[in-house]
Amino acid sequence: MHGPVFRVLGPLEATVNGCRVTVPAGKQRTLLATLLLGANQVVSLDELTERLWDDEPPRRPRGALHTYVTRLRQMLDRHGSGTGDLIHTSAAGYLIEVSDLDLTRFRRLVSEARTASERGDLASESDALTEGLALWRGPVLHDVRSDSLHRDVVPSLTEEHLRALDRRQEVDLALGRHARLVGELRALTARYPLHERFWRHLMLALHGCGRSAEALEAYGMASACLRDRLGVCPGPETRDLHTAILRGAPPMSARPERKV
Structure with missing residues (x-):
């Protein structure tokens, strides 16, 4: 048995028990992407509503959102019993519990690179940044349709990528x-x-x-x-x-x- 693996640094990907989950285009894909970008934290109802419907929310967004969350849970459960339970409900919004996410791994490797830099170990810093940069598979979530997500969230992620890339080049130049x-x-x-x-x-x-x-x-x-x-x-x-x-x-x- 393999735990769920999620990817957002490129097209959205979800793998459960070693099998790729086909996430339907549209609201379910946007919902999963938004939850993953705030993995292990409660994503507010307001933010989820904005990401799913941009400036045209339905009359009863809370009920519509609950419907999409239910469908997403069911879809994940079909690939692995209990996988849908990774999505938790709270009064403030929803949370997805994730242990294997490429964005989290990237940020952890950037942190390791920073630690290596502080002790003057440029070779280890370069290695950590190289490993982290290898996780990027293309433009962030280009297959997710959400104007507000691409306007408000994706640019800052792209900037994280460019900063890490710039730093790794700087270190490699220093290493000759x-x-x-x-x-x-x-x-x-x-x-x-x-x-x-x-x-x-x-x-x-x-x-x-x-x-x-x-x-x-x-x-x-x-x-x-x-x-x-x-x-x-x-x-x-x-x-x-x-x-x-x-x-x-x-x-x-x-x-x-x-x-x-």
Whole structure:
């Protein structure tokens, strides 16, 4: 027997006793996703109502919500007797009891990375962040239809991902792992062209590999992108790095200041 496994760092997934649970699109999927994002805590009736119906709640949202919770419990029970009992009712709302959730594991690994950083163990910090980042399978809950969820919750989760990714790159640069970062950073600057730190990390990685001309080209691309899309120039750190590379400074590493 395997305990329930839930995933929110990408498409919504639920597995019970080793079998994938097919969560119907619509309100049940939104309900499960919302409960999982507040796993092991009571999610208020107001929040659940907003996530399920956005700005158009039914006349009796409490009764409609109870119906969807009942259906969700029944669906989970079909895959494992008693699994539906993971969802608890309180006067304030509903709670799902979860012991295996990718978001919880990610945050625990980020915490372990922070502890490693505090004792100066950059290799262990990189390992923990790498393990945590591997849990991300794509855009958060892109298969869940809820305007308010994607407006109010998903952006902060995406920012957690970017902070961890940025930090792991910073640590790997400090460890001299320039060559292995180049391909990853080229892909990230293409996907997040306005995230200036990714451009700076790419410049550092290229310069560290002895590819200074390409590092200067990357600066030119970053400058053009920021100017064309935001009407601004790169920040002082990026400009200083550009100047250092132009002057033929030796390869350098990012200073790994704790930010995650």
